[in-house]
Amino acid sequence: MSDISQLKELATQVRRDIIRMVFNCQSGHPGGSLGCTEFFVALYGNVMKHKPKPFKMEGKGQDMFFLSNGHISPVWYSVLARTGYFEPKELATFRKINTRLQGHPATHEGLPGIRIASGSLGQGISAAIGAALAKRLDGDKRWVFALTGDGELDEGQCWEAIMSAAHMKVDNLIVTVDWNGQQIDGPTSQVMDLGNLPAKWKAFGWDVLILENGNDLEAVIAMLRKAKRRTGKGKPVVILMKTQMGYGVDFMQGTHKWHGKAPNQEQYEQAMAQLKVAQTADF
Amino acid sequence: MNINDIKSTGTKATRDGFGQGLLEAGRKNPNVVGLTADLLESLQMQHFLKEFPERFFQVGIAEANMIGIAAGLATAGKIPFTGTFANFSTGRVYDQIRQSVAYSHKNVKICASHAGLTLGEDGATHQILEDVGMMRMLPGMTVINPCDYHQTMAATMAIAEYHGPVYLRFGRPAWPMFTEGMPFKIGKALLLGKGTDVTIFATGHLVWTSVEAAQELAAQGISCEVINIHTIKPLDEKAVLDSVKKTRAVVVAEEHQRFGGLGDAIANLLVHNDPVPMEYVGVKDSFGESGKPNELLDKYGLSKKDVIWAVKDVMDRKKS
Numbered sequence: 056m057s058d059i060s061q062l063k064e065l066a067t068q069v070r071r072d073i074i075r076m077v078f079n080c081q082s083g084h085p086g087g088s089l090g091c092t093e094f095f096v097a098l099y100g101n102v103m104k105h106k107p108k109p110f111k112m113e114g115k116g117q118d119m120f121f122l123s124n125g126h127i128s129p130v131w132y133s134v135l136a137r138t139g140y141f142e143p144k145e146l147a148t149f150r151k152i153n154t155r156l157q158g159h160p161a162t163h164e165g166l167p168g169i170r171i172a173s174g175s176l177g178q179g180i181s182a183a184i185g186a187a188l189a190k191r192l193d194g195d196k197r198w199v200f201a202l203t204g205d206g207e208l209d210e211g212q213c214w215e216a217i218m219s220a221a222h223m224k225v226d227n228l229i230v231t232v233d234w235n236g237q238q239i240d241g242p243t244s245q246v247m248d249l250g251n252l253p254a255k256w257k258a259f260g261w262d263v264l265i266l267e268n269g270n271d272l273e274a275v276i277a278m279l280r281k282a283k284r285r286t287g288k289g290k291p292v293v294i295l296m297k298t299q300m301g302y303g304v305d306f307m308q309g310t311h312k313w314h315g316k317a318p319n320q321e322q323y324e325q326a327m328a329q330l331k332v333a334q335t336a337d338f
Numbered sequence: 339m340n341i342n343d344i345k346s347t348g349t350k351a352t353r354d355g356f357g358q359g360l361l362e363a364g365r366k367n368p369n370v371v372g373l374t375a376d377l378l379e380s381l382q383m384q385h386f387l388k389e390f391p392e393r394f395f396q397v398g399i400a401e402a403n404m405i406g407i408a409a410g411l412a413t414a415g416k417i418p419f420t421g422t423f424a425n426f427s428t429g430r431v432y433d434q435i436r437q438s439v440a441y442s443h444k445n446v447k448i449c450a451s452h453a454g455l456t457l458g459e460d461g462a463t464h465q466i467l468e469d470v471g472m473m474r475m476l477p478g479m480t481v482i483n484p485c486d487y488h489q490t491m492a493a494t495m496a497i498a499e500y501h502g503p504v505y506l507r508f509g510r511p512a513w514p515m516f517t518e519g520m521p522f523k524i525g526k527a528l529l530l531g532k533g534t535d536v537t538i539f540a541t542g543h544l545v546w547t548s549v550e551a552a553q554e555l556a557a558q559g560i561s562c563e564v565i566n567i568h569t570i571k572p573l574d575e576k577a578v579l580d581s582v583k584k585t586r587a588v589v590v591a592e593e594h595q596r597f598g599g600l601g602d603a604i605a606n607l608l609v610h611n612d613p614v615p616m617e618y619v620g621v622k623d624s625f626g627e628s629g630k631p632n633e634l635l636d637k638y639g640l641s642k643k644d645v646i647w648a649v650k651d652v653m654d655r656k657k658s
Contacts, residue, residue, distance in 0.1 A: 113415040121410070162442045170413050172442045175433050181403045182438060185410020185418070188395065192371070192416070212434070215403035223395065 063272055065137060066096045067332045070303045072133035072146055074326045075337060077317040080150040083158065086313040087204065088130035090235050090270070090298040095134040097275040098200060102283070107139035110167035118197045119186050121171065123179020124204035124233065125159040126315065132156050135168040136338075146338040177210025179203055180230055184220050187228040198283060201230045206238025209247045214259070220291040221260025229282045230261075231294040233269070237311035252295055262290045269296035270303075304329055341531025341552045341564055346516050352508035352543075353451045355487035357382025359494025360419055360449075364390050367417065370498055373408055374421045375401045380510075381421035381451050401426045402434045405446070409438035412445045417498055420446065424453035424507055425466040432472060439503050440476040447497050448473075452510045453483075454593035455621070455638055456543055456631040465626035465634075471598020473505040474571050480524065481571040483507040483592075483600075485545035486515045489568060492522035500524055507542065509593075511631045514546045517566075525569045527577035533563035536649050536656075537581040537588050541567050541600045544591040544619065544640060551645035562649060570600050575607055582612055587656040589648045591619040593640060615655035617648040 069092050077083035099105065103118040111117070122131055129149065136143040141155075148154035155164040159174025171182050183201035190197060207213065220228060232252070240246045249255075256263045262285050266278045275296070282292045300314070301307030304326045318326055364370045364386050372386045372394045387394040397404040401422055408418035420427070427450035428435070439446045450469065457465045473481045480502060484490040490508050497504045520528060530545070531552055540548035545566045552562035563581050567574065582588060588608070590601040601618040608614060621638050635641050 112413060114413075115415070119414070171409060171444070172437050175437045177402075178406050178409075178434055178438050181406020181434075182410035182413065184403075185407040185412070185416075186414045187410070188407065189411050189414030189416050192393065193414075212400075212402040212406065215398075215400035216406065219397050219400065219403055219407070222398075 059273060062096055062100045064332055065100060066092050066272060067330050068336060069096060069130060069133045069137060071327060071330045071332065071335070071337060073129040074304070074318065074323060074330065076129045076133070076146055076149040078323040079147060081317045082150055083129055083317060084126040084315045085129065085317070086300040086307060086311065087124065087127040087233060087235070089304060089307060090300045090302050091127055091130055091202065091233050092303065093270050093272045093275045094202065094231060094296065095130050097272060097279055099134045099138045101276050102279040103200065104197060107167065110140060112170060114170070115193065115195060116197060119170065119199045121179045121183040121186065121199070121201040122160060122173055123201060124176065124207050125173030128158065128160050131160060140168040141166065143336070143338040176204070176207040177212040180213055180216035183228060183230065184216055184225050187225045188223065190227055198286065199228050203230060203232055205232055205234045205236065205249060206243055206246070208232070208249060217256065217259045217261065224289045225291045226286050226289050228291045229286065229294065230291065231296050233298055234295050235298045235300045237300045237314065239311065239314050241311055256293050256295070260290060262292045264292065264294045266294055266296040269298035339529055339532055341533070341549060341556060341562065344516050344530055344549050346514035347518060349512040349514050350487040351510060351512050352484060352487060352490040353382050353510060355490030356449060356451065356494050356508055357385050359491035361385040361389060363495050363498035364393065367498055369415060370417045370419065371395070371411055372419050372421065373397055373404050375399055375404045375426065377422050380423070381449065383421050401431045405431045405434040406438050408446045409442060409444045418446050419449050421449045421451070423464060424450035424469045425464055428466060428469040428472050436476060440479050443478055444503060445501050447504045447506060449506045451508055453507045454509060454543070455626045455634040455640065456509050456511045456593060458510065458631045458634065459628050461628040462625040467595045467621050467626065468598060469507060470570055470594050470600065474598065474603065478503060479571065480504045480569065482524065482569050483542040484568050485542055485566055486513060486517050488515055489517045489522060493568065496522055496524050509543055513543055516546065516549065522568070525572050525574055527574035528566040528568065530564040530566055531562065533561040533585065535561045535585060535587065536652055537563045537565060537585045538591060538645065538649065539565050539567050539578065539588065539600065539604055540591040541570060542593050544593055547640070547642050548591045548645050551642045551649065554642070555646060555649055560649065560653070567600055570603055573603050573607060578604055578607055579611055582608065582614055586614050587652045588614055588616040589619060589645065589652055590616065591645055594620055596620040596622060615652050617652045619644050619648050
């Protein structure tokens with residue numbers, strides 16, 4: 056699944072899934088999910104070597120992905136379903152009783168594709184480092200990817216992890232920051248200013264790449280591929296990826312207000328009308 | 339088995355048993371890896387580091403990150419043993435353990451030294467007395483508090499063979515050794531002396547204290563059954579209920595708050611199955627302070643005489 060027009064079509068289908076999932080259960084986090092759609096489609100549809108079935112927790116010989124900002128579960132679940140980890144119809148169970156698609160990702164119900172719970176923020180980079188260290192010990196040449204939010208970088212554990220990855224020369228690790236400049240209570244510049252983010256990562260010993268448009272699918276793929284080429288040189292690699300929260304649905308775009316809010320019927324119809332695919336494959 | 343047959347063969351710290359056990363576990367299984375948060379020799383992990391340098395990770399004073407890295411290592415098939423003080427192994431990283439280890443059912447061994455009052459002079463900031471309670475409350479967490487050097491070594495080796503999250507709690511001071519050659523099985527209580535009047539359930543350092551108390555009581559004609567509960571969760575319910583059925587009186591001894599520890603685990607079991615008079619030997623809703631281990635155990639009511647008083651109190655209640 057590497058043809059770019061197919062992947063773009065997939066991205067729109069994923070956005071439709073996201074809107075339907077949060078509308079269905081009237082809860083969940085559409086904003087960050089829509090903003091990171093290109094990233095997930097690029098990763099699972101093009102960049103990573105991964106085997107959906109049978110899903111193997113240990114991921115030996117495969118690329119592994121860790122989501123630290125677990126609240127954007129809708130986009131992850133949709134992409135996992137659309138790339139063969141489970142049936143897309145299961146997306147209809149999101150956040151409902153007895154579901155494997157918990158509000159925040161979990162291994163507890165055995166959903167294929169999820170390797171660790173996340174949601175309580177700040178823990179994912181550490182876990183990704185652990186998996187990358189294990190690959191190094193095993194002589195496994197594949198990569199470990201992780202995604203973290205930018206607001207999430209308020210958490211001290213992130214910086215413990217960032218410091219340690221450089222110290223331990225974890226150079227099979229590619230962390231991406233969803234640099235959308237928004238968090239629940241408002242713009243990151245107002246809630247807790249991240250300052251000069253590239254300089255901070257650089258000062259902590261990482262190879263820093265900046266992606267100006269994280270909602271341009273081809274640019275995301277190119278950047279992830281570039282990041283892979285930058286690994287193996289003694290430094291962990293970070294992509295600071297600028298995205299627009301809510302991208303793809305005009306009234307959700309560029310604001311923190313749709314961080315954790317579901318659309319009503321009218322908004323749902325409005326959003327779905329904007330997300331046109333050649334052939335719908337809605338769950 | 340007679341309680342008078344239990345004899346100390348010298349003293350060594352439980353953390354030394356951990357260090358040796360980790361080395362042996364590492365020799366047996368190449369997937370065993372170690373991590374520490376700047377407390378290498380306090381945890382006696384230098385033996386493992388020396389033999390398996392590539393399998394050991396120093397993470398600096400960053401316990402949250404250590405737990406997370408361990409969870410990631412476990413995800414990819416390793417068997418990580420994290421090592422720091424009990425305080426920093428639990429309260430400081432509770433949410434990391436809860437989400438990344440317990441809820442995610444990762445095969446992480448959280449190894450916690452310097453637990454309880456016997457840490458001594460460093461004082462209450464470091465003397466955690468709530469850790470067993472915190473760890474017991476986490477679904478799926480196994481909680482083990484061995485009582486001497488040999489048992490800690492055996493427990494360390496046993497948890498490497500068990501798949502699932504474990505909290506292993508041990509201590510700082512040199513302590514009497516008496517379990518050499520005795521069996522160790524996770525979740526299986528260890529009978530140290532048969533008795534008929536009272537059952538003393540003890541864990542950690544207080545096991546030796548309870549043995550000495552039972553020996554003194556035996557000389558006074560009081561027959562104590564002494565059972566070592568090294569695995570606080572899952573509790574060996576059958577061993578507890580079988581003994582209580584016979585003695586009809588219980589004393590629980592532990593180096594922990596009375597809230598949340600082994601005492602509460604046993605009280606909970608008994609209240610649902612077979613309520614009998616019961617006394618706690620544990621810290622009464624208080625922080626510790628600086629001092630020598632034995633001075634602190636004495637001041638906070640965790641000494642041999644406190645076990646003896648508790649036995650006599652509970653026997654009075656049984657009679658009335």
